[in-house]
Amino acid sequence: SKEDFDLAFIYVSDAQYNRNIFFDTSPQSVRLYILYNHWVAQVLLYFFILVDLSLAIFEEPAVVATPIWATMLVELLCLLVFTVRLVHYAKVIPRDKFWKDAKNICIIVILMLTLVDIIIYGALKAADCYAVRWSRVLRPLLLVNVTEGRQLRRAFRSIRNALPQIFYVFLLFMFSVLIFSLMALKLLGKRGLKTTEGTPYFTNYMEIVFELYVLVTTANSPDVMMPAYNASFVFAIFFILYILVNTYIFMSVFLAVVYNNYKKYLKEEVRQLVRAKRHKMVRAFAVLQEQREEGAEPVVSQANWNQVVRLVQPDISNAHRELLWSVSDHQTQGCIGKVEFVQLADLLNIEVITLKSRPHPLSKLCPSLYLSAPSRFICWIVQHKAFVIVYDLIILVNAVFIGLDEDNPIIANSEWGFLTLYLLEILLKLYVFEPRAFFSRNSFWNWFDTIIVVSALVATIINSAVKTSGGFTSRQILDIVFILRVLRLIRVVDSIKRFRTIINTLIRIGPAILTFGQLIIVVYYIFAMVGMELFKGKVKFSEDPSDPLRESCGNALLKGSVFAQLNYCKNNFNNVVSSFILLVELTVVNQWHDILYLNASDGFTAVTHVSARIFFVLFHIMVVIIIINIFVAFVLEAFFVEY
Amino acid sequence: SKEDFDLAFIYVSDAQYNRNIFFDTSPQSVRLYILYNHWVAQVLLYFFILVDLSLAIFEEPAVVATPIWATMLVELLCLLVFTVRLVHYAKVIPRDKFWKDAKNICIIVILMLTLVDIIIYGALKAADCYAVRWSRVLRPLLLVNVTEGRQLRRAFRSIRNALPQIFYVFLLFMFSVLIFSLMALKLLGKRGLKTTEGTPYFTNYMEIVFELYVLVTTANSPDVMMPAYNASFVFAIFFILYILVNTYIFMSVFLAVVYNNYKKYLKEEVRQLVRAKRHKMVRAFAVLQEQREEGAEPVVSQANWNQVVRLVQPDISNAHRELLWSVSDHQTQGCIGKVEFVQLADLLNIEVITLKSRPHPLSKLCPSLYLSAPSRFICWIVQHKAFVIVYDLIILVNAVFIGLDEDNPIIANSEWGFLTLYLLEILLKLYVFEPRAFFSRNSFWNWFDTIIVVSALVATIINSAVKTSGGFTSRQILDIVFILRVLRLIRVVDSIKRFRTIINTLIRIGPAILTFGQLIIVVYYIFAMVGMELFKGKVKFSEDPSDPLRESCGNALLKGSVFAQLNYCKNNFNNVVSSFILLVELTVVNQWHDILYLNASDGFTAVTHVSARIFFVLFHIMVVIIIINIFVAFVLEAFFVEY
Numbered sequence A, B: 001s002k003e004d005f006d007l008a009f010i011y012v013s014d015a016q017y018n019r020n021i022f023f024d025t026s027p028q029s030v031r032l033y034i035l036y037n038h039w040v041a042q043v044l045l046y047f048f049i050l051v052d053l054s055l056a057i058f059e060e061p062a063v064v065a066t067p068i069w070a071t072m073l074v075e076l077l078c079l080l081v082f083t084v085r086l087v088h089y090a091k092v093i094p095r096d097k098f099w100k101d102a103k104n105i106c107i108i109v110i111l112m113l114t115l116v117d118i119i120i121y122g123a124l125k126a127a128d129c130y131a132v133r134w135s136r137v138l139r140p141l142l143l144v145n146v147t148e149g150r151q152l153r154r155a156f157r158s159i160r161n162a163l164p165q166i167f168y169v170f171l172l173f174m175f176s177v178l179i180f181s182l183m184a185l186k187l188l189g190k191r192g193l194k195t196t197e198g199t200p201y202f203t204n205y206m207e208i209v210f211e212l213y214v215l216v217t218t219a220n221s222p223d224v225m226m227p228a229y230n231a232s233f234v235f236a237i238f239f240i241l242y243i244l245v246n247t248y249i250f251m252s253v254f255l256a257v258v259y260n261n262y263k264k265y266l267k268e269e270v271r272q273l274v275r276a277k278r279h280k281m282v283r284a285f286a287v288l289q290e291q292r293e294e295g296a297e298p299v300v301s302q303a304n305w306n307q308v309v310r311l312v313q314p315d316i317s318n319a320h321r322e323l324l325w326s327v328s329d330h331q332t333q334g335c336i337g338k339v340e341f342v343q344l345a346d347l348l349n350i351e352v353i354t355l356k357s358r359p360h361p362l363s364k365l366c367p368s369l370y371l372s373a374p375s376r377f378i379c380w381i382v383q384h385k386a387f388v389i390v391y392d393l394i395i396l397v398n399a400v401f402i403g404l405d406e407d408n409p410i411i412a413n414s415e416w417g418f419l420t421l422y423l424l425e426i427l428l429k430l431y432v433f434e435p436r437a438f439f440s441r442n443s444f445w446n447w448f449d450t451i452i453v454v455s456a457l458v459a460t461i462i463n464s465a466v467k468t469s470g471g472f473t474s475r476q477i478l479d480i481v482f483i484l485r486v487l488r489l490i491r492v493v494d495s496i497k498r499f500r501t502i503i504n505t506l507i508r509i510g511p512a513i514l515t516f517g518q519l520i521i522v523v524y525y526i527f528a529m530v531g532m533e534l535f536k537g538k539v540k541f542s543e544d545p546s547d548p549l550r551e552s553c554g555n556a557l558l559k560g561s562v563f564a565q566l567n568y569c570k571n572n573f574n575n576v577v578s579s580f581i582l583l584v585e586l587t588v589v590n591q592w593h594d595i596l597y598l599n600a601s602d603g604f605t606a607v608t609h610v611s612a613r614i615f616f617v618l619f620h621i622m623v624v625i626i627i628i629n630i631f632v633a634f635v636l637e638a639f640f641v642e643y
């Protein structure tokens, strides 16, 4: 019946996309569940999550100032969408399952807290009181907890499971820092040394601990050492030992522990995934199965199988479907057993590359011309090794021309020559190779080339048009033209086999990097929200270079400080964009103690105070010690598998 | 015969210590070879290598100024010793083998070049001309090439073999840097932006390449980005992308490639080592073997075996030797075959821990007292868990007391109390546990405790004596007292099981770290010698704080520079000690562009010039990209094996 096929379809599709939801199997629920998984519903959900997250751009402190009621209305709309989605989900799965799942509770709590926060905030603002939009911290957690955020949730779960191990290493590491600090206090505290700013050097234990924590990140090396080193070179040995133990050994141990544990739990998760997938397929089989003979094993007929496959993948070609069937039914019995049926989910995920060497369309249209001697000669040339080498040389010459001054008319006009050469190359290749094969899904470099060259052509034409018509050049268009020109040069790496292997390995970790990107955005978002509440408006950046406030970043306390001298005024938490850029700078770690203007010896603690230190140390542990190490582990793993 | 035993002895001992030398088997050569491997000869050799390397302390630019003739005489003496050693080696192995071995040729070339250099240098100095002691660069290569430097040579060979792979990744990395630089030039060069110092920003391609190379090391983040970021936040995306690709991805790829290749070649080396070891043992067997019956397998008798073992390990106890024999001759036939004999080299390397629970000496001396109820009560207490906890608490209280001001008389006197408590603990433990078991080779923490506490006692007594007699406190003694006091606190980690596992893993990589330490000293030494010739005397550090030269580091060009402001004057190449410390700072990477005072925008290139950049980039590739990654790989590997 139709309902059975729906049920089987949803089981197979769950298995194919690694969904692990125990939905109610009543016909109505199944129909709702199919709707729940429809791509439109999912895209809408992600769109509203994106809108919800983007609200930070419009809320105080805003990049684009917007009235409070507008952002609140949009947020309420988002909340409504999330609630509808959750109710939809609740209708799909059994009630007891719904309430047992932590992620649903989590979403409900987030929605409720956000609503409460909106009301309180609105009321306080209406009464002109000071108010904090604290629930914004919770927004990225929605991204983690929606059912579609499986990859991300898995990553977070793996981190959570790895935490105990990391925690013990961290304790030992902190013990080491504390011991070294105590030694530093005893060795250097009573010597009456002075820092460059003339303040006492290493006399306060907590200050020393902080300075030495900064030294682990290498950000204050060698400055922190200089007063002691100037007193005697023996003290340098103390600092070198400290760096060896804490920067090199402990940071490597963190990498090792994160790598090991994260991989271990991720493997466990993948194993569970495979089990769940099998379970779903077995259920689908149970729905479709029929007993051909008394006492025989149940089977699924080709007709039923076809119908399910058509439901799961409507755009599948007949040839592809028949191929899948012949793989499953290798004994050509017209029906398949459980074992063969279970494979279907994986079979559907395999990309079938049709390597049929189709004849070139031109050889059909005008064979006499296409197969003539000159045409064949062209084909021979284009397929020759020398053709690649010649074009690599053209790229190199092009690189030199790009490097030269583009105001020179000869250089400017040479661009047309290069564009013609690149276009000619693409046209020649299209003449020689079958176009569908040339633009197949796996031909990364063909796509890359064509898109870049065509875009460059369009941008260059627009640029010339703008120039000749108005006599001026739009900076934005010119920027795009330059970027495209330089990107064209990248193509050269594909000619060298060694490079190709490395790049292919990097491309293969692409999906992992995407999950990782979401992970880091969640963490950044939380820290950005907290950072904005703590530090917004403390420093100001003025666009006007003649503004006298520029010298002190709009804060009298910062006049003459390292922060202002280094021109760091724009490194602030005054809006979400600069917060994110600041957090990237903190991830890179260098100069972070100056960026957070909390270098106590400068006497600028009044600007922020000690909370900035706690803020950074937490950020450092979370992002640099845990997340960046996971990223490094991903890259390492990819290369270990490769070589 | 004696000669046969000598030959067998040297084969087994070669196998045991992983020596792989094809010596001549004539009786005379064997006797010479035994002499060659004598520990006194080896210690002497290392001593003279150390002396040769230490000469850098006394040569211009010197830490301790010494007349040229003195250092030259010592160096000639060293050369003589190395020559004698080499001649000795040449007598031991067949002539053709000697000349085929690259390391011998290498040593000969180094010795000759050094001699030539000494003569030229001496002559030039005598004629008061400018002269460079260029052969000093070759000195650490002696350390690599002496036959005893096997571990180190293996490490270098592995690096050399891994170089092609690293080189390809480096090419791709440099390509990426060049492409990004070109893009930066095109995007930012024509915008008329200015750096904080007011110089044009990103207008010169080679400058951009260098700035972006520095950014890979993160040393100029976020400064290099600020002018562009101040112009528009869009440019920050360019830099973030750059850091993602080049700092995070490429540096991880370097780690992966270094890790993989180094481990691969090291494994291959170890495999060869095992083969060579087996080969040596087979040869020893061939010397000792006898045919008991016609047609039977040849065997080695227990008597012969005993004699060889006694030669190889003169200090072996009879019990231990009998144990080894019974392991080999498990069928108690009184003789062993080839397979069992070959194991001997490995058996000798196994440390046998005698776990015999010997009775406490006191229980023999006065059993009535030792076994009395109060005595047993003491034993029960000391072995109780609470005893450890009480002492951990004492350590914590002690930590707080150390942190407090030691000028306070109560605090100062409390030290005697703590010392007494710690001594009491050791005495109690010695009372309860058998002393030889307590001080066994594997009881790291017992040794640690006892040495630290006894040293602290001695130092504190000396300190008090000095104080009461002269009324003043020697700063050096006080420093030692403080260090010992703080070190005592470390013991607390041994009480926590989780910490113990981590620390044991770290202790296990100790030997690897030693090889690694030699590796880095070789590289540092070479760079220090080159650096001293290039940069000596460019800046000066004045001990006197009132010296006006201090502001400009003794170089008018540096007046008001970042280098002088940051008080970096002591970061110079003026002698070998400060060169080494400077190289450590460069290894840590932070602020290196300021340390090498080659920040072009400062206008101080006149002090050094572009060679400083090449110097650093080479150093960065060699030390940070290759050697530090090998170190990280070691730590990772140790933890992967552990968990």
Ligand code: NA
Binding pocket: A217, A218, A219, A589, A590, A591, B217, B218, B219, B589, B590, B591
């Ligand atoms: Na840094």
